[in-house]
Amino acid sequence: MQRTCYLTAAERRTRSPFMSLPKLAMASLIVFVLAGLATAAQPRLSGSIPRGIQRGTTQKVIFTGTRIKDGRQLLFDIPGINVLSVTPVDNSKVEAELEVPADTPPGLYPVRLVTESDISDMIMFAVGSMPNVDEVEPNSDIETPQLIETNVTIEGKIATEDVDYFAVDLKKGERLTAEVEGTRLRRGRGDPFFDPYIAILNSERFELAFSDDAPLLQQDSVCSITAPEDGRYIVMVRDSSFGGRNDAYRLHIGSFPRPIAVVPAGGAPGELLNATFISIDGQQWTESIQLPSEPMESFPVVVSNEHGTSPSPNYIRVQPQGNVIEQEPNNSTKESTAGTLPAAFCGILAEPGDIDFFSFEAKKDQTVGLRLFSRNVLRSELDGVINLYNEKGGRVGGNDDSGGPDSFLEYKIPADGVYHVRISDHLEGGGPGYAYHLEAVTAGPELTLSLPDRSRYEATMIPVPQGNRHAVMLNATRKAFGGAIDIEALNLPEGVTATPIQMPANRTTVPLLLTATAEAPLDGRLVNLVGKVEKRDDIVSRFDQQHQLVGGLNNAVPFEYRSNRAAIAVTQKSPCTIAIVQPQVPVVRDGSMELTVTIDRGDYDADVAIRLLYNPPGIGSSGSIKIAKGTNEAKIPITANGSAAIGEWPVIACATLSDGNGSYEIASEPITLNIEDKIFTFGFPKTSTELGADASVIVDLEIGRPFEGACEVELVGIPAGVTCEAPKQTITNETEQIVFAVKVDEKARVGQHKTLVARAKITSDKGVITQTQGTGILQVDKPLPAPVAKPAPKPEAAAAPKPAAPKPAAAKPLSRLEQLRLMREEARAGN
Numbered sequence: 001m002q003r004t005c006y007l008t009a010a011e012r013r014t015r016s017p018f019m020s021l022p023k024l025a026m027a028s029l030i031v032f033v034l035a036g037l038a039t040a041a042q043p044r045l046s047g048s049i050p051r052g053i054q055r056g057t058t059q060k061v062i063f064t065g066t067r068i069k070d071g072r073q074l075l076f077d078i079p080g081i082n083v084l085s086v087t088p089v090d091n092s093k094v095e096a097e098l099e100v101p102a103d104t105p106p107g108l109y110p111v112r113l114v115t116e117s118d119i120s121d122m123i124m125f126a127v128g129s130m131p132n133v134d135e136v137e138p139n140s141d142i143e144t145p146q147l148i149e150t151n152v153t154i155e156g157k158i159a160t161e162d163v164d165y166f167a168v169d170l171k172k173g174e175r176l177t178a179e180v181e182g183t184r185l186r187r188g189r190g191d192p193f194f195d196p197y198i199a200i201l202n203s204e205r206f207e208l209a210f211s212d213d214a215p216l217l218q219q220d221s222v223c224s225i226t227a228p229e230d231g232r233y234i235v236m237v238r239d240s241s242f243g244g245r246n247d248a249y250r251l252h253i254g255s256f257p258r259p260i261a262v263v264p265a266g267g268a269p270g271e272l273l274n275a276t277f278i279s280i281d282g283q284q285w286t287e288s289i290q291l292p293s294e295p296m297e298s299f300p301v302v303v304s305n306e307h308g309t310s311p312s313p314n315y316i317r318v319q320p321q322g323n324v325i326e327q328e329p330n331n332s333t334k335e336s337t338a339g340t341l342p343a344a345f346c347g348i349l350a351e352p353g354d355i356d357f358f359s360f361e362a363k364k365d366q367t368v369g370l371r372l373f374s375r376n377v378l379r380s381e382l383d384g385v386i387n388l389y390n391e392k393g394g395r396v397g398g399n400d401d402s403g404g405p406d407s408f409l410e411y412k413i414p415a416d417g418v419y420h421v422r423i424s425d426h427l428e429g430g431g432p433g434y435a436y437h438l439e440a441v442t443a444g445p446e447l448t449l450s451l452p453d454r455s456r457y458e459a460t461m462i463p464v465p466q467g468n469r470h471a472v473m474l475n476a477t478r479k480a481f482g483g484a485i486d487i488e489a490l491n492l493p494e495g496v497t498a499t500p501i502q503m504p505a506n507r508t509t510v511p512l513l514l515t516a517t518a519e520a521p522l523d524g525r526l527v528n529l530v531g532k533v534e535k536r537d538d539i540v541s542r543f544d545q546q547h548q549l550v551g552g553l554n555n556a557v558p559f560e561y562r563s564n565r566a567a568i569a570v571t572q573k574s575p576c577t578i579a580i581v582q583p584q585v586p587v588v589r590d591g592s593m594e595l596t597v598t599i600d601r602g603d604y605d606a607d608v609a610i611r612l613l614y615n616p617p618g619i620g621s622s623g624s625i626k627i628a629k630g631t632n633e634a635k636i637p638i639t640a641n642g643s644a645a646i647g648e649w650p651v652i653a654c655a656t657l658s659d660g661n662g663s664y665e666i667a668s669e670p671i672t673l674n675i676e677d678k679i680f681t682f683g684f685p686k687t688s689t690e691l692g693a694d695a696s697v698i699v700d701l702e703i704g705r706p707f708e709g710a711c712e713v714e715l716v717g718i719p720a721g722v723t724c725e726a727p728k729q730t731i732t733n734e735t736e737q738i739v740f741a742v743k744v745d746e747k748a749r750v751g752q753h754k755t756l757v758a759r760a761k762i763t764s765d766k767g768v769i770t771q772t773q774g775t776g777i778l779q780v781d782k783p784l785p786a787p788v789a790k791p792a793p794k795p796e797a798a799a800a801p802k803p804a805a806p807k808p809a810a811a812k813p814l815s816r817l818e819q820l821r822l823m824r825e826e827a828r829a830g831n
Contacts, residue, residue, distance in 0.1 A: 075112045683700030
């Protein structure tokens, strides 16, 4: 049992090591506010009062935020909440009357606000099964906790270094569980963010249970006790690092059931699934679950009994693979639980160090996909690792944390036989919360559609003004197939149509253009975006959009929501429409062009920023062009590099306008930009000259294909101090060489000038084709100096007398030892 003792408020103030936290929190808040300026035009939701309501009730809720004075509709991603009315209060408040039927599952419901000009970002709104109770201060001292009844949901706030205490009277043997929603109720990015910590204490201020970051609740917490004796027990909630910025929380306190695992954690569509639930206290029971008739990535399961209803659901998979439930012992390849592909291998690592093996037969050249679900979807405590073994027990592959906390492996089978997959925990953990669901299938084609963020960390919403257009880019991720993709938008708001633009086989992104009629009613919908491939009925696309609800340090995302539909709304009429003029000539590689954008202003009289929605590959365009106030058109310069993608590309212009409550975008109809290969190849033989001299710059010309119209080639990039009286030369389809006469000033810079460029312009009644190519070299030298006269030869000097021959060196007298050695050698020679 944990024996941490908690201090009184006075004791904590004198001994707290976090006295500097307010400054850190303020710095973090400044960073968060500055980050929000990038999307200042979008309406934003920050929260609601209350943050949730009890099911079976109808209640008025105030949604808070910025730029929401024209809010008119709430879009809930998950069905279960009926919106009876939405009434703006001011620019930061909207009042909504919500009806929650009694059979609505408790949990968190993603919601967005539709205004008359845009769609807000997403927040979470809670539905509970117990009545709400407001926190009442002062309750920040353990000696004076707020006394409550059990089986309630407390709505409170945590200020800086705040700790809230709640007292409950229990009888011996009664169950008390505390579960908090905190991180999941926030919206935005910042460090530190609200990270709740909860504990249950006895009357002597010692912890009996505590929780921080329960996997089941992501960054939030849950803990539970059985009362060891009659008495008063205290539930404490605070920020894990004693931070806090008036952060809202919902604390559920009661005897309700709290499963932390479901086995099997999934089943087939329409199945009546017999599942075992494992409670936070280790108890187990079996219930039948009616699964929906359609596959679901994540299906919520809520448990009720005589003690209450779980305040949040457990999640399981609904997929067509048949379940194979582990049969212990299955801790080795010799004891593998056998299944047949495709299969969903289900089980639990019941104790530390536990491992589970499953087996299946596979054929040569099959590609088997093994995808483990534990932290994702199930919110299990398991940090799963998978390894694959052949029939002889040799490891042939494995994975840990592929693309997230769970694991994924694809393996091409080298030979017919039985293969074994092993499931283990990364840290060899185990326990009642370590459930898993491993889907083993033969790999097939997959198609995922998504919308790139409208700005950094902000998911894209699509507002379409009445009588106008809005355009976004749509991404596609193909797996194990190729081919063009046709895009279709289902369940669009009334009066809205999508322009079909096919995604070519060699592209992963395409414009999505939506148009609303002038009579289209103001309305928002969650729309299915579907991709179809001709003659490939086996490819079923899915839409996936990430909403980063809470962001932390180093771009971590402690809490996100993934939507399977796009938010699209008809918004109020814009006074302006724009059009992009269809060019009648192509842009060529190494070329440039100006695209003309026109505006019908109506009564709108201000600068209008314009840009291209996207640039085809190899095309660059300016993003800082404006149609100036009082004018009706502007030109967007574009350039094509030497490898621009040849072909026809749909191009759309976007304009940004302001309505006094922010800004919004409208789009043009698409035009076709034709990209062709370059027409000319220019050669630049090196030109050398001197200061003050004339020279000829020669440009060799190769014409790739005949051109129509008049063509002029201009020499540009002429260095300072060098002039060309005729920098433009007219050419024909027969021209092979162009000569430009240049004159070099005496004060020009000496050296090598690598700046010469040839620019060709073909002019016809259809328009102008421009191509530019370089770089030519002009070498400028100093003139050679004039020859210098040779001086007369000097008379020869008299020959110097030869030096006298050196005298022979005097003989050096021999030492006595050398004399004796010489005498001995002579004696030997005589013998």
